[in-house]
Amino acid sequence: MANASGSGMDGKTNWQGAIYDLLRANGVTQFCYVPDAGHKVLIDRSLADPDAHSVPLTTEEEGVAMVAGADLGGARAVLLMQSSGVGNCINMLSLTQGARFPLLTLVSMRGEYGEGNPWQFAMGQAVEPVLRAMGVIVLRAEYPHEVAATVGAAIxxxxxxxxxxxxxxxxxxxxxxKF
Known part of the structure; x- marks a missing residue:
């Protein structure tokens, strides 16, 4: 069961490492990702973990299929992507409702608070409404102290x-x- 207490998350601890520990404690063994600095800790730890399977993707929508395959095989997977990748997944996200498999994705956001790259705003601002339109429940983590509880709830x-x-x-x- 997910630890939603947030223990150990005092705002100064490594919340990225805590996410990895929480995923692994809840049986997630497959990590699908397109390389992204926002997920560097998760990616690096999954690559170093002999009991985890890290799968680099050429495009984010492959991750939706990987998550479905993991579920069919009795495993748990997480899809790691940046907000710009959500736009690549729209058609594949339609499979989640029809095929009725669980999907857990962690999305590192761009195009919002403090963004300096104008190209990131369009998709960054569209992420939440696009995901909701595809039937995906959206949770947000804004501060380190809420990460463990939010990811635990999502799990x-x-x-x-x-x-x-x-x-x-x-x-x-x-x-x-910074640019």
Whole structure:
């Protein structure tokens, strides 16, 4: 069961590492990703973990199929992507409702708080309404102290209730890239 207490998350601890520990403690063994600095800790830890399978993707929609395959095989997977990748997944997200498999995705956000790259705004602002339109439940983590509880809730919703859930790791949380 997901730890939603947020223990150990005092705002100064490594919330990225805590996400990885929480995913692994809840049976997530497959990490699908397109390389992204916002998910660097998760990607690096999954690559170093002999009991995890890290799958680099050429495009984010492949991750939706990977998550479906993991579920069919009795495993748990998470799709890691940046907000710009959500636009690539729209058609594949339609499969989650018809095929009725759980989806857990962690989305590192761009195009919001403190963004300096004008190209990131369009998709960054569209992420939440697009996901909701595709039937995905959207949760947001803005501060380090709320990450564990938010990801824990998403794990429960996805894997115990069979829902499609995205956790948006906001730019306030991960920080805006400097250009």
């Amino acid at each position: 429960t919703m996805a894997f115990q209730s069979g829902q499609q859930v995205a956790v948006l790791l906001t730019q306030r949380l991960i920080g805006a890239k």
